[in-house]
């Protein structure tokens with residue numbers, strides 16, 4: 001299993017281009033409403049933005065892109081919208097997976113799959129299996145995902161596998177059970193659509209992500225908007241708890257850090 005640096009246990013290496021970008025794709029409904037279209041037309045149009053952003057990340061050398069497609073709370077929406085979104089997800093898997101595979105992109109789906117029907121679950125499993133060994137971008141789609149769900153499922157799985165730990169477990173014991181243990185923590189978090197909240201996305205993993213909010217609605221977001229977010233990221237100083245002076249003196253090497261290796 002690959003080893004990744006936990007931002008709270010070791011100071012991660014910081015690259016000029018974020019290694020991992022996590023996005024809350026928000027504003028589809030409002031985009032449609034502004035055009036006197038049904039909300040679902042915004043979701044449909046949002047798929048095109050997904051294609052453009054995946055391509056742009058790939059070209060810019062981003063290694064991990066994680067997209068929030070459906071939250072554990074989105075079931076509260078009207079049944080016809082929920083059902084449209086599930087259909088759209090299925091169609092995306094049907095149509096796009098071979099293209100992703102041809103581009104050497106690995107696809108991962110995170111979230112609670114127990115509420116999906118068998119057909120959808122079969123498509124998810126097949127898509128992950130087909131692309132598992134691809135080495136370009138890792139594209140993760142968060143579907144029926146909630147940050148609290150993630151922490152809870154990780155706890156349950158850890159306690160089941162390692163009952164001997166009882167109450168004496170560390171962060172590093174829990175980390176391999178979290179949904180995104182295969183990826184470094186997000187460097188850059190983007191939320192489109194103007195709201196400034198996390199909405200139960202990657203609560204654990206966003207500990208030290210740089211947050212970027214834009215009023216642009218998701219269907220109107222594009223490669224240039226992504227470049228603007230990355231430029232904002234590049235102008236920031238990531239201190240991870242240290243002082244600015246330490247960072248400028250090359251604090252990465254000096255900082256006392258604990259090794260977070262786990263099997």
Ligand code: IPE
Nearest residue numbers: 025026027028029030031069
């Ligand atoms: C985000 O757009 C897509 C999903 C949550 C599935 P919204 O549907 O939330 O769009 P707004 O926020 O109502 O404009």
Ligand code: IPE
Nearest residue numbers: 024025026068069070071199
């Ligand atoms: C967050 O957007 C979830 C996704 C984009 C999938 P929401 O539109 O559901 O978030 P809230 O309800 O405004 O917080």
Ligand code: MG
Nearest residue numbers: 026027028193
């Ligand atoms: Mg919304």
